[in-house]
Amino acid sequence: MTDLVNIRLSKESNDIAEALVATGKFENVITAAKFALAYALKNHFEEFDPSKYAVADSGGNNYNIGTVDKDGQLSQLLRAIYPETDTPYIYARALMVFGLLKIGEVIETDGMPTISSLCE
Numbered sequence: 001m002t003d004l005v006n007i008r009l010s011k012e013s014n015d016i017a018e019a020l021v022a023t024g025k026f027e028n029v030i031t032a033a034k035f036a037l038a039y040a041l042k043n044h045f046e047e048f049d050p051s052k053y054a055v056a057d058s059g060g061n062n063y064n065i066g067t068v069d070k071d072g073q074l075s076q077l078l079r080a081i082y083p084e085t086d087t088p089y090i091y092a093r094a095l096m097v098f099g100l101l102k103i104g105e106v107i108e109t110d111g112m113p114t115i116s117s118l119c120e
Contacts (some may be wrong), residue, residue, distance in 0.1 A: 004089040007063050009033060013100035014060025021109065025115045030063055036076070036099030037092060039118055041081070044102060051085065055103035065089055 009017065009029070013036075020032040040048060069075055069089070078088035078095075085091055106113050 001087050001090075004093060005088060005106055006063055007065065007093045007096070008058045009060030009063075009093070009096070009100070010057040010097050011059030011069040012053050012104065013097040016100045016104040016107070017060075017091065019112070023112060023115075029061060030068055031099060033096040034068075035115075035118075037074075037105055038099070039103060040095045041101030043117075044098070048095075050082070050091040050098075053094035053098060054077055055093065055097050067074040068092065 013033075015027040017026075017032040017036070020026050020035070021029060026032040026035065035084040055058065065117070069092075074092060078091050079085060082091055103113075103118065106118070
């Protein structure tokens, strides 16, 4: 399977990332999406399989891999966590979208959380 050269978020996840950026805690949508990836790994690792996650909606913004992973460390991290993958950016996209949607559920239920509360 060929890996992604661009990551396109879903419309809903992109909207959630933009809401996070609007808090002033994130520089841009990509930093919010990377945070959401880490959130998904920390809080949903056992229940979430990025190899089986299909992003149904790709109406969000599109980002080049060079923007998402300038130094290649994200790819290395995902290959270490998921040694069976040869498509770390497909996994990254799945984790970003899933994590953003999970954060969106928190926002919908409890309002905009503090970023530190998501790290607990």
